[in-house]
Amino acid sequence: MTHTFRNTVFAAGAALAAAGAFASGTHAGGHGHDAEAAVGKPGVAAKVTRTVQVDMTDSMRFTPADIKVKQGETVRFVVKNSGVLKHELVLGTEKALLAHYEAMKKNPEMEHADPNMVTLAAGKTGEIVWQFTQAGKVDFGCLQPGHYDAGMKGAVLVGKAGK
8 A cells, every 4th residue: 555545545534534523513503412401301211201193294293292291201292194205203402403504404314313303204194202400491393394493393391380
């Protein structure tokens, strides 16, 4: 192997390793990893205190769009895509959702496998099990290009524990 070729291979390998490390992080605010602490954490199925059915439609709406829970509660969201378009429900702060939405507009085929979201093809149903650890507001939205701008968003209002 020539010295120049070996240096080129090494440089390419280093660039790929750096790209892989960057890709394993979040993109433009990420998939909600940074927001998890602010909005809660993945729940344990055995600790679910209730189930909330959420319907997603091609009219770019969630039903219900406003959900009330208590701090500390673990909720199973059973999410159904009643439309013909791909939709998703992503829990996060408004800031994190907007950053992720901008990334989705640039990379609409981006795949997700994070616990604070579910992406569904037409007619499919999925689940999110989430524990709401802090009182306040947790936003959710569909981050498929054009959907969030069309109003496909909602909020989980988390009441203080014991109230």
